[in-house]
Ligand SMILES: Nc1ncnc2c1ncn2[C@@H]1O[C@H](COP(=O)(O)OP(=O)(O)OP(=O)(O)O)[C@@H](O)[C@H]1O
């Protein structure tokens with residue numbers, strides 16, 4: 021089949037699969053995984069990576085060779101249980117000496133330290149506004165996290181999370197969310213809104229086109245005037261006003277986009293219906309007394325279907341771009357993770373001053389790819405529906 | 415009915431539709447209609463006074479007529495955010511939006527036409543392939559994505575242009591102000607030109623290829639006319655009327671683009687005013703801005719249509735005969 | 738004298754090649770009116786196009802064309818435009834085709850050849866254009882008209898005026914009367930014949946209408962599948978066709994006339 025030799029169906033299939041399965045494999049996109057604006061892992065090897073040091077009842081010591089500047093975050097969490105009367109501490113030993121991170125007292129409990137806590141800073145002898153990371157990582161070299169106590173603990177589980185300035189495939193955004201996960205989550209929204217809005221528009225357009233073309237007269241006049249009217253107006257401001265007033269959820273967006281993009285389809289279907297209306301087989305049906313809906317549904321619609329399919333496919337990029345535009349303007353539901361939303365946040369929350377291009381490129385290129393794929397597919401369907409086009413394309 | 419009175423009637427219908435939509439959208443929302451027209455922070459007494467002043471105590475039909483009358487005289491009420499008349503705010507911003515879209519349209523039209531004509535003349539060349547690619551890309555490139563990339567490259571990594579605003583703060587005086595304004599306008603205009611010259615070039619190229627292969631051009635070649643006359647006087651003049659139609663068709667999109675462009679570059683203009691009004695639930699301002707954008711579109715449609723008639727004698731003939 | 742030797746023309750569309758002219762040898766004299774006849778697709782228009790060396794991209798032309806002793810095949814595109822096309826050989830196309838540029842006035846389109854080839858000023862050229870229109874039987878003021886404002890016959894008159902503008906030595910007319918009604922056809926042919934004879938220029942009339950050809954032309958050239966199959970003075974060819982194809986063309990004409998008389 022010719023279709024399978026084109027790139028677009030494969031690209032769309034791959035994206036759709038990634039959008040369906042990806043989020044399940046990679047985890048919650050909203051989760052904050054690393055400091056804001058962490059660079060992609062492959063980008064900058066001089067920035068510190070993300071590391072965990074783990075202590076357990078059996079391993080009371082863990083060490084690492086730190087070859088970078090201070091990490092962006094330092095968080096120690098865990099639980100412990102000590103024998104009666106024992107006392108212990110967790111210490112941090114580096115090339116320049118040793119620090120006590122936490123005193124473990126009583127029979128047991130949990131501990132949670134974070135480099136951002138003021139109490140922690142004060143305990144290290146710093147002012148509340150000084151970052152403790154310079155103190156904890158004065159220079160590259162071997163570092164050791166150790167349990168020191170009068171007796172071994174009955175139970176210990178500690179996790180020291182050193183968050184670096186690097187994360188994952190595509191780094192993190194301004195809140196420390198994984199850009200790759202956000203990108204995967206955005207596939208779903210873009211494709212869903214693009215397809216659903218276009219299908220709605222196709223439904224409306226086909227109905228209007230069939231009715232107008234077949235019935236003619238006042239119905240046709242009114243429908244076509246309405247189409248002209250909507251085509252003469254700037255679309256985005258209308259969508260903005262509607263999204264601003266009606267709400268910004270997924271289904272509202274689909275409805276709004278669908279209601280304002282049926283005009284092209286209506287014109288195409290109408291033209292086709294007009295040309296078919298006079299066809300002998302339709303005249304015969306009419307003479308036989310077939311009801312209007314029967315002629316429309318059983319005979320005109322199937323004739324119009326190939327052209328319709330192409331029109332719908334070619335319409336998807338428009339809907340996707342419109343959704344992305346609204347989301348970029350901040351007029352979509354903030355909980356709706358879409359590519360447009362990612363660009364909105366990149367623009368509004370300092371991705372520029374951070375020079376964080378890795379937040380910008382994935383959603384943008386995602387939109388371009390999906391649109392190009394649908395255009396390619398649409399051209400293919402168009403040629404199928406009307407072979408004459410093939411010779412005109414250069 | 416003459417051609418022009420029909421066209422004018424059509425334009426008025428569009429405007430009437432916009433006004434009705436505006437009226438219905440902002441008033442027939444769930445909840446207290448007053449809440450969407452009068453600043454909720456006002457005291458009950460002043461609310462009551464305003465309610466009277468806006469005629470909100472009258473029946474809907476009468477309100478509609480009153481609304482029509484006010485809108486036609488550009489009385490959109492007071493902005494909730496600034497407290498000043500909406501029209502004053504809009505009038506202040508309109509020239510900036512016109513400067514942005516006008517210069518972008520003119521530049522992309524000129525560049526696109528030149529490239530399209532050249533590509534049509536040298537079929538199969540590198541330029542033609544580049545034109546075709548640029549045209550295809552421009553249909554699937556979100557404007558804001560390109561603009562963000564340009565900002566990142568040319569305002570952050572390599573700071574040739576300012577990152578935001580229509581003028582520097584504090585603004586310079588005299589001639590320096592104009593230079594500063596143009597400096598701020600440059601990147602937005604460049605981005606819009608980059609976004610649209612491709613589709614222009616593509617359209618011009620396709621049109622010119624068709625015309626260059628047509629009978630009149632064959633005869634013009636047989637007449638031994640120099641290449642430049644063939645190309646510009648015969649072929650391009652024939653292509654001009656449909657090109658003007660393209661201007662007509664691209665205007666609504668261009669104004670939509672202005673909203674996004676003004677947002678990305680934080681420019682002072684009607685588009686960003688509309689967005690800020692919607693975000694700030696400043697309904698009188700949003701309604702006014704929306705109406706103004708629609709009005710500009712309709713008016714420029716009429717203008718482009720007039721130009722179309724002037725460029726094509728066949729159309730002029732048709733229009734006069736149909737009187 | 739236009740002398741054509743071994744003219745061969747191939748069109749290329751996609752991967753297909755069409756041989757439109759397959760070794761044409763021909764002599765066209767200024768003093769005579771020559772009609773080139775042949776059925777549809779025999780290569781008549783291709784021959785006319787080749788004589789002006791106006792070929793679509795992808796077409797290849799070989800052979801010899803000599804006009805008044807000048808080797809046309811060796812001229813560059815620039816030289817062809819500057820000193821051959823329209824000044825030596827001009828062209829009238831089929832009437833039904835909209836051969837005029839629709840957005841320019843008739844005056845403009847006639848005057849421009851005078852401006853380019855005769856270096857006249859705009860006003861002089863316009864004056865001459867008006868005179869030419871008058872000569873072909875149209876009002877002088879019609880220089881301000883656009884092509885769509887004229888009927889088919891009027892358009893052909895204007896086209897003839899344009900073809901005569903630079904006093905060429907030869908006028909090629911490719912089906913000048915097709916798609917016109919019979920009366921207008923006769924008028925246009927008479928006009929063409931009269932003006933060319935009066936100005937002493939060679940008329941080459943291309944037509945698939947043998948009746949018209951035999952009524953107007955001194956000499957006939959019969960084309961079939963890109964080859965000249967018969968050639969000679971009209972009388973001789975009609976009385977004693979030198980080729981079977983001419984005979985069959987004549988037969989077709991006779992049956993046509995016979996059915997007309999019914
Ligand atoms: N531009 C072209 N490209 C490819 N083939 C062409 C082209 N022009 C003509 N041909 C082919 O060349 C052959 C001769 O065509 P031509 O137009 O010269 O015939 P003609 O005698 O003028 O016919 P008619 O009486 O129909 O005008 C035909 O087979 C035609 O299909």
Ligand SMILES: [Mg+2]
Nearest residue numbers: 781782783911
């Ligand atoms: Mg022909």
